[in-house]
Amino acid sequence: MQRQYTIFWLFILIGQSAFAQLTSGKPQLVIAFDTASKPIQFGVSRLERALQKVGQALKKEPIRSNTQSTGILVSVQPAQGEQFIREEGYRISYQNNSLLITAVNDAGAMYGVLDIAEQIQMGKSWKTLTPKAVNPHFTVRALKVNLPWSSYRSGPAMEVHREICRDLAYWQRLLDQMAENRFNVLSLWNVHPFSFMVKPTNFPEANSFSASEMADWKHFWTTLFRMAKERGIEPYIVNWNIAVSPEFAKAYNVKERNDTSAVVKRYTREVVTQVINEYPDLAGIGITLADWMSNFSGTNSALPEMTPKDREDWLEETIITGIKAAKRPVKLIHRSVLSADPGEMRRVINDAQLPDTTLVEIKFNWSHGHSTPTLALTHDSHSGKRDDGYWNPLPSNYRVQWMIRNEVFFILRWGQPDFIRRHIAQNTAPYVNGYFVGSEGYIPAKDYSHVKSDHQTWDYAFEKQWLFYQLWGRLLYDPTTPDAVFEDSFANRYGLKSGKPMLEAYSAASQMPLRLASFYGSTWDYTLYSEGFLAPFSASKGFQDNVSSFISINELIDHSTLEPTYLSIKEYVNQTLAKKGIPKAKLSPLKLADLLDADSKTVLQRLEQVRSGASPTLTCELADLETWAYLSRYFADKLRAAVSLQTYRLTKDKTHQQKAITYLNQCVTHWRKVSEITGSHYHEVPYTEGYISKETAYKDSQRFLWSNYLPQVEHDIALAQED
Incomplete structure (x- = not known):
């Protein structure tokens, strides 16, 4: 009886985790890393979760130059040796009975730790992993997410998401999933985001928010951008060019769309600068040259006809001038759409002399990227035919990202790894550095299609479509990622002996x-x-x-x-x-x-x-x-x-x-x-x-x-x- 009481109090004093170690005989596994790095912290949290499932406790400690602990060492340092590790890449190796993760930046170290966590989840021991070096296939792996306020598409399919998209818990879960799946860019799209982000200094009537409401918006954006950065993800805002808020239009007696007056130019220029200055974690701004820059559809003869040069000039005088006036540099997304011209675009990008590579996004097969991996048409001319002027000759200061739009399945789950692999294999080129994946008529927030049910274990639509995001993100990072990784995801999620039948079923169904x-x-x-x-x-x-x-x-x-x-x-x-x-x-x-x-x-x-x-x-x-x-x-x-x-x-x-x-x-x-x-x-x-x-x-x-x-x-x- 005395022995039972002793064990009871021992359990209380040292905690359940330590008690498990005593009874299992497993000592704590030490991981040494830069404990101040948020991305590495995120990776370690996933490793700790994987180790807990196999009854292994993890002891975390700061890494130092003289660290000699036996365990896992995460080191961020310049590339060394014959095998070159690029940004966001990592090396897994062994030295003196320790497992080393080496990277040149924090995001790469995070991905290396996530790799180890995944392998342990697949039943391997940290002591017997295969040494390897991994570099990202594409440097831009982006999600396109539309916002339900000032939305490009309108109606209930957008409005149903308003509450969830203001909830930072939703964004935290989305960003967690993005980091786990190796996405590194979150692009947020709506018609005119700026009036939801700042009270413009010289144009306070641009929005009707009170001071407290504006503070709420400021907290929302600041926290969202910070959370993204902490997971190695760059946040961008993307708008539809010549557009102002309804409040601005009323206060300054201008049109909401396609108004090129001096006051709209000045406002656009100044608000871009102010947004960049007030949000230090915002990585970039995107612009589209289309809908409200001319009457290209021929439906309203009252709208002025803008030439490609006119459109690029407007971009140069507003967005780019606003970017260059800011206190810090940001990146630029320049969309290729119906009203663009590759020659004029090159002129403006060349003249801008931005320090970072500009991202030129091109819709792959227009709005239906989930079709054939063959580039049959793009979105840069009325005819819908391909225009290779964007990459011929090879640009020096920008690169192309294919936009893989999904307008063809919003409800049913989808996942076809071989299609994505073929797509990447056929469309990797010297002028391509990435992909965007997302929809225009759908926001992956509230799952409004499913009837209420006890089996609905997911909170958000993107969680229901978990395989879609895992396949696109992981394969854009490394197209050689084997099917075994995705099969194991099914096995772990549902307690299956093998996930192979599920992945085969998905592949055929999709x-x-x-x-x-x-x-x-x-x-x-x-x-x-x-x-x-x-x-x-x-x-x-x-x-x-x-x-x-x-x-x-x-x-x-x-x-x-x-x-x-x-x-x-x-x-x-x-x-x-x-x-x-x-x-x-x-x-x-x-x-x-x-x-x-x-x-x-x-x-x-x-x-x-x-x-x-x-x-x-x-x-x-x-x-x-x-x-x-x-x-x-x-x-x-x-x-x-x-x-x-x-x-x-x-x-x-x-x-x-x-x-x-x-x-x-x-x-x-x-x-x-x-x-x-x-x-x-x-x-x-x-x-x-x-x-x-x-x-x-x-x-x-x-x-x-x-x-x-x-x-x-x-x-x-x-x-x-x-x-």
Whole structure:
């Protein structure tokens, strides 16, 4: 009895962690590092978490020049030896029974510690890790996050996020995830951010915030930028150029948009300088030369027409002058969009003589980067064709970042590692130093699509889409990151013996939106929404029926492709009827249908391997993958129906018409299954509402749920029967 009391009091005195060491026989593992470095502290916190899971306590101590402790040593010092370590890179090696992490900056050291934590989580010992040196593949690995105030898109799909996006707890979680996944740039986008950040000295009427409200905003931005810096992440604000707040427009009798008057120029110049001076952790400012710099759409003859030189001159006189007048340098994002010109852009960047490399962001395949890894079009001309003037000749003071916009899946989970690897392999070039990843019509904050449920263990939308962010971030940092890393994430998250079936299921399921966006050529945001099989607006790449946003059989037949190796329905049928052989380099619609069916089969087989005993939360992920599987089947049979229907229309052979109707009946079955699965845990959500008028022919895109479009799926049968 006396011995039991002794053990009890011993437990109380030394704490649970130390008691575990006594009973397990494991001594404390010492890690020596710069304890004043916030990024390294972050990495060590993740290492400590991984060690706790295996019953190993961690003792943290400051690193000194004479540190000789046996354990883990984290050293930030200039590169040495034959193997050159760049910024944000690291080396893992052993010396005198100690594990060394060597880096040239704090972010690299943080990534090295995160690497060790990950390997321990995968079951390895800190004593037996494979020595290696890792450097980032890209120096810019950025998330694009729209803000719901002064938002570019409007309506409930933006407004629903206002409360969460003012909550610093949300941003802390997002930044934590970004650091863990090796993202190093947070870009925050809205029309006019400045009036939410400062009370302009010479233009106090630019916002109507009281002193206390302005103090709240100041605390928000200051804390957000500081938290980013503490995780090795550079924060940027990006706006849409010639725009002022409603309060400014009223007070100074100017237009909110496209007003190039002297007072707007002076305000813009001064507010940029003031923002930089008041926020020392703000890394840079981005600018876009488009929407409110000319009447390029031809919809309002009252707006002045600005030439590319006019636009760049305005940028030079306002944003760049404001940047150069600040007390410290910041970086510049110069977007390449419809109204840009590479020659004029080069002139302004050259004349600016900014100390840091300017970031030139270019939309990859316009708003649908999740399509083909082939660069088929960009966003810098009315024709939508590629313009290599941005990188030919090779620039000396700026580099290009591809913007991989996601406007094609907002609800269903997605993750396809091989697509990202292929994308990086095909689009790495001397003039490219990174990628931006994000959406325009979607903010990854409030998960407003999921019904309230006990299995909803995530608080925010980006946490539900955890694999999307992990794949993009980790592979942009190191494209050789093996699938085993992502498989292990599933195993640890859900207690699985192996995560391989889940990653294989995801990889196959996630092909569907890529294949549709590659086949159905699109341009701006609302010209394609793959997970809904919608095209609310015309992309000028085929017939639009002006009936519904749902892609009908006729629209599928008439539309051209984005991926150059894909044959459209009309091209394929014409070549087949002309008895022309299909080139080996081309993919026919029927071959594409076969690939989609194979994807679906793989998904459903892998799900059966993990469904038994799956937790409710894992079951929710499985439902998303099953939805993709039936969407793949739907797309496959619709392609076959389209080929048969177009063949009938040209030959008048009714057997082809009947085949088309048979396939379309199968499509109805698939869509009913999609509606059944999604209806079990998703409800109707706003999509284009707030952006288009209620009189538009595509008003059925204002609110989205798969079951809403069953009548249009059935209507395809009537279209096939009409001929």
